[in-house]
Amino acid sequence: MKRSLLLFTMITLAFLLLLGCSSNEDDSNNESSDGGSEEQIEISFSWWGDTGRHEKYNEIIDLFEEAHPTIKVDRQFGGWGDYWDRLTTQVSGGNAPDVVSMHQFYVSDYARRGALHVLNDKVESGELDLSDYPEAALDSGKVGDDIVMVAKGITMPGFVYNTAVFDELGVDYPQSDWTWDDFVDKAYEIKEAIGEDGWAIEDGSGGQLQPLFRYFARQHGQDLFTEEGKLGFEEQVLTDWWTMWDQMRQDGVIPDAATSNEYDGLPLEANMFATKKVALLGLPANQMYLYEEQMAEGEINIVRDPHIDGGPNGEYIEGAYLSITEASPHKEAAAEFIEFFVSNEEAVKIFKTEQGPPAGTEASNTVIEELTPPEKRAVEYIQTTVDLSEPAPYAPEGVNELETLFSDNAEAIAFGQKSVEQAVADFMNEAKSILGE
Template sequence: MRKRINKLLAVLLTGAMAMSMGACGNGGASTDNTQKKGSDDQVTIKITWWGGDARHEATQKVLDLYTESHPNVKFEAIPAGWDGYFEKLSTQAASGSMPDIVQMDYLYISTYAKNNSLADLSEYVDSGVIDTSTIDKNIMKTGDSNGKTVGIPLSTTALAVTYNPTVIEQAGAEVPSDDWTWDDYITLNEKVAKSTGKPSALAATAGIFGDVNIFNYWVRSQGESLFNEDGTALGYDDDKITSDFFDMWKKMADDNVAPDADEQTQIASLGKEGLPIVTDEAATDIEWNAFPTTVSSANPNLKLAVMPNAKDSGLWLKPGMFFSVSETSKVKEECAKFINWFVNSNEANEILLGERGTPVSSDVRDNLIERDKLSEQQKEAFEYTDKVSAVVGETPAADPSGIAEVNEAFASAGNSVLYGQLTSKEAAKQFREKANAILERNNAQ
């Protein structure tokens, strides 16, 4: 999962955009990129994204390929890791200096849209500059906010359990089945932890309380929604849902089956390719289904299993990420043309090979399969998407404004249980009170 961003994101000033628009071209990252009518006029597009080395390398190759066929377009690439990405972006948004194209996450797109940091791309979609005809309509809608198209989805993804068959076999345990339960999940990791002497049940780099995605799955599996329809409060009333989640992970941490809070801090410093599941020290890791592909250069043997209790419709197809264009960009049309090519070009996607998740374009997916361009990990990620499509529920709306603070409140409550500072019931009550106050403050009309 992911590192929480600080409160800068939540408190972006709605007036910042007006201030930045008034700045005449001296400070903004995009203000010197004046777009002209002539096809031969030089354009520089500043573009930023988060990811690991594999993503950085593949994306740079794609940028270079685009420049080869569009010699008037050059890129200023600003690759980054996840940690600190949104802290920096929120500062740039407040000062009007965001790059032209920004890789945007579903957790935060509504916050940036609400603060008028993202351009409305509807005109480019409507005119066909950005062709969305091969993108699932439900996925495409996830980039909408208040009637505007503020993000073009690049991929689809779903939560999955990545497992290490080598570690499981060495422990004498059985690999997961498609119909396994949380009890089965715990039993598997107990066997491996007993064999290795190390925590086995991981939850990505940021840990089980790194954000609310895995908890969202837990809530949905019980027929509830994490947030209410207008995003002004939590969407479920029973705090036992939360306390049961805290209790499960507290017991696993106490039994050395999952990392405790201090161990998780150490794991977080390792990065994805250094996670114990990748280095053959743990059995499972709850992540998005592109994870085995992302770390395949470090370990090509990882496999995917559906989430425990997946039959209960807790899963959803999530836009892996978006490309958005900053409202302050002076080259919006050139950005739109590039995003269209990035999403729909077979050439580009034969380089990217689903590194950001299963491509949103059905034509691109078909081409990659037909041309046998996929590794075993990539094929499995594509197949996983098809498999869970039969059991997924409706894709929820983008997380409401204030999600960064909600994530912080969730982490604080969950870690207080791990440290023994609060009971699970006390922590669940604390989370509800803090989350509802945050959501009301950020989303009430």
């Protein structure tokens, strides 16, 4: 009897101990991502930008990690050109970050390859709450009917200038109603005033296909691409573009090719505009304040890109976006991060107008009182010019190759390796081959 009682007691204690362990495991496994679970998740986030942007984004990430202690964010960043080269390699290698900064010019290339996660279900269910977004802002993140990116901010480009530099040179400020002929005349006027100490403007002939050349093409009633993904502009438009810049280069109004390469990729504080080597700079309006912070005197103002008399407007809505990659193993955590980034009050106060005013209505209202004078000027400019914008076709698959082709041929002209005519012919033929024409 005693042995039976002892055996029964031992079995009962073992059962109770097992039950307690099982209960603890269930409680631990059922905790939410914000409830202090010991299981840690790491997501990666990549973006492009300068030193100031990196600091802001790191502040926002710090806030997110504090609010979500079980989610760690691996931070990947770099300059504009390096960013896209790295992302292309990461996507091809199957190790793309969970959350990536995205751009309208490149989104369709990644979306059509299935590299970006379609967010429709997350948005419709409220898992990714964008109910505060105006329809236009939400639609700007679509490729076809699929939401594949979420707007951080909306911006518009133009030409910026420092009033102190123009006053010192004795040159009148540019006006927003100027034409391309006015632009060239102003460039020569600046060069005459600045002498051997600098140039009127950086070489804008190559680099990206957009936004400057795209404006030029759209003002001719054309565009970079058609809705069907074919080349959307004629040879003569490109010939006129490269001829204009080549003539200014030969006349010393813009820097020679070697000087341009020397300054290419330098941080904002060391570039030609910040160091007053040039007096004009093509720039998204949201970056105006960065230059005013760097310059001891003067006010940074902005005017529209030049236009063609009697031609259509070149403007189209531009913005900076966040996307979740299809390869991400942590899409829910990635969605939490995006929602926090674009809607958390403290986060948007840090972001302010870093890549344009926030797209969400409440977030936009939150930052208004936080803006400095140059940021307010940028918002006013964006609000004015966005009304002039018209839709633009998304870039087709293969746009990265086209970017390289465009840049290489523009550089070949700059170094005297090709004539304008030869470069145009080479670009058009190879571009059509890339696009399957």
